[in-house]
Amino acid sequence: MNTKILMITSAIILGIMGLGLTFLPEEISEVLGMKTNQVSLLTIQILGATYLGFAMLNWMTKNNLIGGIYSRPLVIGNLVHFLVSSFALIKMLLHLENHIEIIVTLTIVYFILTLGFGYVFMTNPSKIAKTE
Template identity: 45%
Template sequence: MNTRFIMLASAALMAGLGLIASFLPHELLQQLGEETTGIMPVLVQVLGALYLGFAILNWMAKGILIGGIYARPVALGNFMHFLVGALALLKAGQHLHGYVLWPLALGYSVLAVLFGLIAFRHPLAAKVPADKV
């Protein structure tokens, strides 16, 4: 499995979420109908920093071999993030702001499955044409 596209997609998703959460915490909370005072904006900004950190990790790791024992911490960290995030979003989407959470839950679910495949399978060798062997 070519992991480059998956790493790029996850980096782009997390960078977008991280930028929004870091620089527009009040607007994000307002859009979700939450309180924009107290500790909530700071927690949203810290969440944005977490997303940006994960985004840069995935961006920097996009060119390395990932799967099986190769870059296992990167694969497992992404798998855990997207799996737990997908479960939380699916649960919350039943009650709150489904128009925002369902598409995000779908993206998280797809990435959880892909990172699960990456983490628990050996990377497939690139196919070399017979005349090059």
């Protein structure tokens, strides 16, 4: 598996979500129909900062050999994030009445990334022969 594509994809998705949550917490809360106060806005912004940090980590390591014992903490962190989030999103799908299209899209994206990082975790990487 080409882990570079997986790392770039996850970095872009997490980066977009992180930027939105960090810089547009009130607007996102309004679209989702959430009641806001200073603590909820701060929590959303902190979550956005976490996503941005994870996005930067994935982006900076996109060229590393990933899988097997190489970069295992990076793979485990991503796998746990996407797996637990996938479960939470699936659980939410069963009870949600509004904004179903947003949650379905996120669930599909997170599930695909979970499968990708799960595969990378379970397999050994192979170096691609470089021709010079």
